[in-house]
Amino acid sequence: MKPFTKIISIITPFDKANVDTDQIIPKQFLKLITKSGFGKFLFYDWRFNHDGQKKNDFILNDSTYQDSQILVTNENFGCGSSREHAVWALKDFGFNVIISPSFADIFYSNCFKNGVLPIILDIEKIKKLLQYTDKIELDLNSQKITFGDESINFEIDSHRKFRLLEGLDDVDLTLKEDDKIDYFEKNSSSISIFE
Amino acid sequence: MTETLFEKIWNSHIVVERENEPSLIYIDRHLIHEVTSPQAFDGLRVNQRNVRRPDLTVATIDHNVPTTDRSLPMIDETSSTQIQTLEKNCKDFGIKLFGINDPNQGIVHVIGPQLGITLPGSTIVCGDSHTSTQGAFGAFAFGIGTSEVEHTLATQTLWLEKPKTFEILATGKRKNSFAITSKDIILSIIKQIGTDGGTGHVLEYRGDAISDLSMEQRMTICNMSIEAGSRAGLIAPDEKTFDYLNNRKYTPKNYDELVDDWKNNLMSDPNSKFDKSFIIDVDKIEPQVSWGTNPAMVSDVTGKIPTPEEFGQNNEIQIESAKKALLYMDLKPDTAIVDIPIDRVFIGSCTNARLEDLKDAAEIVKGKTVNSDVSAMVVPGSQMVKLEAEKLGLDKIFKDANFEWRESGCSMCLGMNPDILKPGERCASTSNRNFEGRQGSGGRTHLVSPVMAAASAIAGHFVDVREWC
Numbered sequence: 001m002k003p004f005t006k007i008i009s010i011i012t013p014f015d016k017a018n019v020d021t022d023q024i025i026p027k028q029f030l031k032l033i034t035k036s037g038f039g040k041f042l043f044y045d046w047r048f049n050h051d052g053q054k055k056n057d058f059i060l061n062d063s064t065y066q067d068s069q070i071l072v073t074n075e076n077f078g079c080g081s082s083r084e085h086a087v088w089a090l091k092d093f094g095f096n097v098i099i100s101p102s103f104a105d106i107f108y109s110n111c112f113k114n115g116v117l118p119i120i121l122d123i124e125k126i127k128k129l130l131q132y133t134d135k136i137e138l139d140l141n142s143q144k145i146t147f148g149d150e151s152i153n154f155e156i157d158s159h160r161k162f163r164l165l166e167g168l169d170d171v172d173l174t175l176k177e178d179d180k181i182d183y184f185e186k187n188s189s190s191i192s193i194f195e
Numbered sequence: 196m197t198e199t200l201f202e203k204i205w206n207s208h209i210v211v212e213r214e215n216e217p218s219l220i221y222i223d224r225h226l227i228h229e230v231t232s233p234q235a236f237d238g239l240r241v242n243q244r245n246v247r248r249p250d251l252t253v254a255t256i257d258h259n260v261p262t263t264d265r266s267l268p269m270i271d272e273t274s275s276t277q278i279q280t281l282e283k284n285c286k287d288f289g290i291k292l293f294g295i296n297d298p299n300q301g302i303v304h305v306i307g308p309q310l311g312i313t314l315p316g317s318t319i320v321c322g323d324s325h326t327s328t329q330g331a332f333g334a335f336a337f338g339i340g341t342s343e344v345e346h347t348l349a350t351q352t353l354w355l356e357k358p359k360t361f362e363i364l365a366t367g368k369r370k371n372s373f374a375i376t377s378k379d380i381i382l383s384i385i386k387q388i389g390t391d392g393g394t395g396h397v398l399e400y401r402g403d404a405i406s407d408l409s410m411e412q413r414m415t416i417c418n419m420s421i422e423a424g425s426r427a428g429l430i431a432p433d434e435k436t437f438d439y440l441n442n443r444k445y446t447p448k449n450y451d452e453l454v455d456d457w458k459n460n461l462m463s464d465p466n467s468k469f470d471k472s473f474i475i476d477v478d479k480i481e482p483q484v485s486w487g488t489n490p491a492m493v494s495d496v497t498g499k500i501p502t503p504e505e506f507g508q509n510n511e512i513q514i515e516s517a518k519k520a521l522l523y524m525d526l527k528p529d530t531a532i533v534d535i536p537i538d539r540v541f542i543g544s545c546t547n548a549r550l551e552d553l554k555d556a557a558e559i560v561k562g563k564t565v566n567s568d569v570s571a572m573v574v575p576g577s578q579m580v581k582l583e584a585e586k587l588g589l590d591k592i593f594k595d596a597n598f599e600w601r602e603s604g605c606s607m608c609l610g611m612n613p614d615i616l617k618p619g620e621r622c623a624s625t626s627n628r629n630f631e632g633r634q635g636s637g638g639r640t641h642l643v644s645p646v647m648a649a650a651s652a653i654a655g656h657f658v659d660v661r662e663w664c
Contacts, residue, residue: 084340113342
């Protein structure tokens with residue numbers, strides 16, 4: 001995974017609550033067996049009409065936002081299915097940061113595994129950000145979002161921050177604990193299914 | 196110090212614990228299916244890693260499978276590729292697969308318990324959010340993403356932040372225990388605590404109204420924990436739990452010994468503290484029908500579609516969501532629920548496609564005929580459920596009433612196979628999610644119990660199913 005660096009980008013204001021993963025990536029696109037190429041299907045039913053034509057009034061079809069890396073949205077983002085394809089689609093489309101008052105648990109966890117930073121901010125700060133149209137600067141190291149003369153600090157678990165900044169692979173880190181897993185297995189009662 | 200059931204399970208599975216860091220938790224059971232696993236196996240190959248414990252891992256094919264004649268070739272090439280990929284991955288990595296023609300094939304959360312793979316006190320994961328179903332056996336069972344599938348395959352562990360605990364105390368007695376089901380209880384709970392009410396928490400369902408339920412009914416409740424934002428829901432095991440798992444295909448050999456141990460340990464201690472609590476009196480619950488596009492948008496069957504303002508109660512975001520939902524669902528406020536006509540009926544899914552669900556639905560359907568404006572189907576949760584139902588003659592009851600009787604799979608719960616709604620079609624569905632387009636682009640889903648779905652199929656619109664039994 002690539003280390004997460006500072007991001008300078010305009011935000012995409014996406015003021016919707018309870019956006020579920022079925023909307024982020026509809027099921028007909030879950031059949032691919034790779035992690036790449038999901039971006040073109042992001043929010044498919046909201047972006048395209050039944051005949052495949054783009055819906056002009058949908059914000060992700062507005063060229064103003066085509067280089068935006070930051071999606072600012074509303075509460076309970078990513079609820080529903082555990083499909084990691086939702087994060088792959090957002091990342092492939094170009095979003096590296098998602099800012100919301102709250103996230104669904106599995107989605108939140110999936111973001112970190114793919115180098116996407118989910119930031120939880122209270123609704124008043126979100127409202128302020130949603131109004132801002134120039135580029136903002138987002139620095140994970142100092143946990144700070146700067147826009148114009150203002151800045152907002154955000155919280156993030158230090159462990160997760162470290163993994164993002166270093167671009168570390170979870171499995172590699174866990175395999176360093178191999179002796180502890182061995183020890184647990186010798187002393188626990190995990191029962192083989194096929195004993 | 197007192198501990199909740201969840202804390203006991205958590206504490207007995209800690210491999211690594213350090214201050215202010217997530218804990219490394221051991222996983223006892225890993226269930227796999229074709230949709231969320233291919234990229235995980237790819238990751239193993241790229242990094243030249245093996246599956247650490249194939250003996251704690253099983254796979255099946257459920258999301259993509261056609262529910263029509265399986266001797267015919269599959270029409271959808273991408274689905275077919277995904278299925279073949281799982282077959283190859285299982286072969287290469289030595290994982291037991293219940294494949295498309297295996298008598299044990301079925302929806303992963305239905306076959307886990309049916310085969311005795313699900314065990315009380317264990318940790319269970321699957322790349323599917325409805326893994327919470329298996330919490331009904333007193334297990335910590337939760338859905339994971341594909342990266343975590345890879346991590347579990349390679350290490351048999353996961354890094355987790357300890358969730359908080361949330362007690363759902365269900366008291367009282369249902370007024371009509373046939374017509375008012377565990378589906379109505381869980382929909383009623385979600386209506387009240389909201390789709391994110393349980394975020395960051397493990398729900399523990401307790402109380403007489405929960406003990407009163409059969410194992411299959413309990414699974415319906417735990418299944419929909421994720422619809423309240425909870426990654427896992429659980430119920431302390433009791434005699435019903437131990438009886439259910441006895442003598443299954445993979446029930447452990449020293450089962451009696453295990454049961455003795457579980458009886459002594461697997462319950463929340465008296466006076467143990469939960470981070471949150473919610474009490475529901477099931478006396479007051481009516482049959483439920485969802486009217487919107489998330490599982491908290493639910494009404495009593497005798498009720499009406501609320502106005503967005505009534506639903507949102509001064510919460511701007513909720514009011515906007517309800518407006519958008521009504522537009523999508525093509526419904527107007529103040530319409531009586533029983534006046535909503537339906538086009539399709541789906542009895543199936545990991546929520547409500549076990550034998551009891553089908554028996555209850557058949558009881559309603561017996562000797563009647565599906566309304567001529569409605570097309571209805573039954574998709575058993577597993578091939579074992581299908582076979583048992585056929586032994587009881589349920590298939591004949593459904594077919595005589597003009598229901599289609601299908602092979603098992605996830606089917607129209609999420610429509611990854613050819614079973615989908617057409618744009619604009621309205622469906623009474625026993626599944627778990629009524630999101631926009633969930634059952635097919637433009638399709639409209641109303642979540643209901645199996646008996647409500649069955650009665651609505653006959654009537655052509657929602658009905659107060661209490662009047663039918």
